[in-house]
Amino acid sequence: MGRTVIVGNGVAAVSAAASIREVSQSEEIIICSAEPYLAYYRTKLSNLLGTIFSPPEIFIYQPSWYEENRIEVMLGQIVKKVNLKNKEVITENDDNLPYDTLIITTGGSPRLPRIDGLNKHGVFNLRTCEDSFKIKEYGESRQDFIIAGGGVLGLEIAGALKKWKKNVKLLVQSNQLLTRQLDPEAAGIIDGMVREQGIEVYYNSEAAEISGSHKVNGVYLKEGNLVSGEVVIFAAGIHPEVGFIEESHILGKAGIAVDENMRTKDPNVFAAGDAAEFQGIVQGRWPVAKIQGEIAGYNAAGREVFYLQIPPYNLVQTLDMQIYSVGVVSNENVEAFSSGNSSSGFFRKLFFSQGRLVGAILIGDVAYSYVMKEAVSSGNDYSNLINNRTYTEEIISKMVEEYQSRNRSI
Numbered sequence: 483m484g485r486t487v488i489v490g491n492g493v494a495a496v497s498a499a500a501s502i503r504e505v506s507q508s509e510e511i512i513i514c515s516a517e518p519y520l521a522y523y524r525t526k527l528s529n530l531l532g533t534i535f536s537p538p539e540i541f542i543y544q545p546s547w548y549e550e551n552r553i554e555v556m557l558g559q560i561v562k563k564v565n566l567k568n569k570e571v572i573t574e575n576d577d578n579l580p581y582d583t584l585i586i587t588t589g590g591s592p593r594l595p596r597i598d599g600l601n602k603h604g605v606f607n608l609r610t611c612e613d614s615f616k617i618k619e620y621g622e623s624r625q626d627f628i629i630a631g632g633g634v635l636g637l638e639i640a641g642a643l644k645k646w647k648k649n650v651k652l653l654v655q656s657n658q659l660l661t662r663q664l665d666p667e668a669a670g671i672i673d674g675m676v677r678e679q680g681i682e683v684y685y686n687s688e689a690a691e692i693s694g695s696h697k698v699n700g701v702y703l704k705e706g707n708l709v710s711g712e713v714v715i716f717a718a719g720i721h722p723e724v725g726f727i728e729e730s731h732i733l734g735k736a737g738i739a740v741d742e743n744m745r746t747k748d749p750n751v752f753a754a755g756d757a758a759e760f761q762g763i764v765q766g767r768w769p770v771a772k773i774q775g776e777i778a779g780y781n782a783a784g785r786e787v788f789y790l791q792i793p794p795y796n797l798v799q800t801l802d803m804q805i806y807s808v809g810v811v812s813n814e815n816v817e818a819f820s821s822g823n824s825s826s827g828f829f830r831k832l833f834f835s836q837g838r839l840v841g842a843i844l845i846g847d848v849a850y851s852y853v854m855k856e857a858v859s860s861g862n863d864y865s866n867l868i869n870n871r872t873y874t875e876e877i878i879s880k881m882v883e884e885y886q887s888r889n890r891s892i
């Protein structure tokens with residue numbers, strides 16, 4: 483055993499560190515963190531927006547965990563370069579840190595459009611605690627917010643801003659909300675619920691320029707019209723944070739390319755989380771980063787474990803809505819069953835392909851999300867169940883019964 487250096491300090495990093503320590507008591511583990519805090523629940527930042535909080539409240543592990551597990555964390559240390567040939571990591575202070583094994587978990591950076599005016603006062607992203615503090619400080623005395631992005635993060639930020647009693651306008655590039663999680667029918671229901679909360683939604687709207695002399699006073703759309711607002715928050719996805727890697731042979735199309743052991747083309751280098759690309763895909767999701775981190779750690783420490791792609795799933799709880807989505811939710815080449823409507827705030831839709839559940843959407847009541855997730859992951863054949871049945875609720879009841887009998891009790 484030797485020294486493992488982990489670059490980045492999010493959930494993938496601490497999961498990797500925990501796995502290494504499980505396998506080996508003697509491996510030296512060093513985490514290099516650009517941020518000045520121990521790893522925290524980044525997903526909580528959206529709900530906390532507009533509130534006063536201190537990072538330790540959302541730490542994944544308290545300082546004692548690092549001490550007990552002998553994990554050294556170098557806070558505020560940006561890695562500017564990795565030298566794979568010499569097996570060393572170089573920090574911004576020009577410190578060289580040799581490694582035997584390297585795990586890269588540098589996450590993602592917010593994707594920003596290439597438009598004029600991004601440097602004006604009042605333009606933000608939400609990725610770190612610092613971002614949250616800056617938005618709180620600037621936004622406290624301002625009322626009109628624009629969010630660019632109609633995905634999960636955009637809606638979560640909208641929910642937090644409403645609790646903060648702000649006016650919210652949502653710019654959505656496509657023609658529906660939650661494009662990755664919902665089909666147009668379900669998105670239509672969510673649109674109604676979002677507007678009911680006083681949020682203005684602009685579809686097919688792409689930011690073209692930030693308006694204002696020094697401070698933001700609105701966003702010009704590609705179509706030329708101006709949407710007014712004092713604060714703009716971009717929530718339009720991420721790109722993997724891999725700019726510091728010069729050796730391109732470990733890179734894929736977007737992130738660091740890894741195999742099912744989370745190993746790169748360099749046998750001593752692993753990657754996990756939002757920085758990693760598996761089978762050409764960067765998932766950008768918390769549960770994936772956690773599992774990938776664990777798997778990278780095990781393999782780095784010599785215990786071979788394989789990563790299996792899990793179907794994408796999301797639970798969105800914001801603006802008094804509960805939305806669960808799993809798998810592929812496209813209406814093409816599927817047999818779809820739905821129940822509920824916008825007036826009840828209750829909706830469920832199942833997407834079957836050749837008898838197999840490939841996707842599901844639950845709005846309002848998400849109690850059976852685990853049944854849907856298992857059904858999509860397992861690839862079980864439900865042909866018998868859906869043949870001759872037209873009532874969605876009946877199909878769901880049968881699926882729950884089958885799930886219960888398989889798992890004895892819920």
Ligand SMILES: Cc1cc2nc3c(=O)[nH]c(=O)nc-3n(C[C@H](O)[C@H](O)[C@H](O)COP(=O)(O)OP(=O)(O)OC[C@H]3O[C@@H](n4cnc5c(N)ncnc54)[C@H](O)[C@@H]3O)c2cc1C
Nearest residue numbers: 490491492493494516525561588589755756766767768771
């Ligand atoms: C507000 C918000 C809400 C979210 N909500 C959800 C949700 O509801 N569901 C969901 O599945 N996902 C959600 N996500 C996404 C989820 O948080 C990420 O997928 C997850 O945090 C990725 O973990 P990671 O460890 O790969 O990277 P990160 O958590 O991004 O951590 C990477 C760390 O590496 C550091 N770093 C980067 N470059 C360097 C460098 N050169 N040197 C040293 N350190 C470096 C970064 O500063 C950062 O601390 C949300 C994200 C945000 C921002």
